[in-house]
Amino acid sequence: MQSKPLVLKILDVVSIILLSISTYLALIYAPTELVMGNVQRVFYFHIGTAWTALLGFILAALFSVAYLITKDMKWDRLQVAAIEVSLVFFLITIVLGSIWARPAWNTWWTWDPRLTTAAVTELIYVAYFMLRQGIDEPEKRARFGAVYALVGGLSAPITFFAIRLFRTIHPVVIGGTNPAADGGFSMTPRMLTAFFFALFTFTIIFVDLFWNRIRLGDLQEKVEQLKLKVTM
């Protein structure tokens, strides 16, 4: 069995170190927000996980196209890895957002465009795994997975714009002011440091997990082949 590549091992360690630094920056280094208080500190990880999750979903849609054109199983393994990691990150985003929303909006949940789209997107990719589970043949599983990830990846942004027909209360902290938004704020330099560091950290963690998951997929494939060889 091949051992873990050295770069990946280093990346694992770097991810853990970065996460602890980022936690320090978010919880201690960044100043307390004036209106919302300490609960605003959730924001750094909220955006960090949201950004990487969306990155993964977009990658997954691109892998769909690549798979459907080339029919190379490599793209399927990449896609599963991207969606699996993103699904977990997006769940973290939603839970952190809810924790913030309780004091800021006085409710755990509201049917705002971003929140609704987040819930729908999460459900689309849960459905994606349910679809894959129902198929035994690897090649067919890859085809169907690619088709569904493509359809889902196109549908999610349309859902977002569709709900935008209604008014939103979700604050847009970066670029853009919405007078109806509730809970927006402007960032001090220290907050910006914590914010960008969190973005960087979660991107690295995403790459690390993504890589580990791809490696796991490759090993699974190898085990399957070995099993076939034994039975034959």
Place this chain on the structure above:
Amino acid sequence: MVNKTTEIKSMTLERPRPSGSFLKAVGAVVWKDVRAEFRSRELFSAMLVFSLLIILIFNFALELDIKTRQSVTAGVLWATFAFAGTLGLNRSMAIEKDRGCLDGLLLAPVDRSAIYFGKVISNLAFMLIVEIIVLPVYSVLYSVNLFQPGLLLVILLGSIGYVGVGTLLAAMSVQTRTRDILLPILLFPVVIPVLLAAVKASSGFLTGADPADIRLPISLLVAYDVIFIAVAFMVFDAVVEE
């Protein structure tokens, strides 16, 4: 064997096709479905009775008195269509799979997308017929006038989008182990833009809202229909190939 299949493939590719053969193939698939349905009537009757039952359930669940009726009619209608629609889509594809009809269709030397469009048209026809019966029944039961040209247009556009995606996903779900339960799980999250825009446009027509407010959801419906039918047309091959 390998040589034979490639031979057949190249033959079908090289054979000059008369123009309009695509439409003929689509028509043949539709005609097959309509005739089979006309003989058994199992799909249509199941969808219709199911729709009426859903309306009945909503009546108790929402206490549809005159005041609430105004605001929830569009939502009740679209929830009914969505649920009854999955029933029809599931059945229509399960029939193809069960008796090996799909394999026969795939052997036919026609473009695979002709099968997709044929199934879409027949599914759409069944769905529209059910809707056309549900509308007057709802109108009578709750004395709301649902026969407005604008509302009918919304129902047509919404049904096209719903069936366009639904047929593609049903073709996938019937080939899985969890066939009966999988279709709604796959379809509903993806089809939310259709339901959202359709409900908004329908309630706009029912409450006599400003036409400018209705135009936006209708253009969204048109955009969704075009995008997803184009995508389904492109990927349908990948869904049915063996």
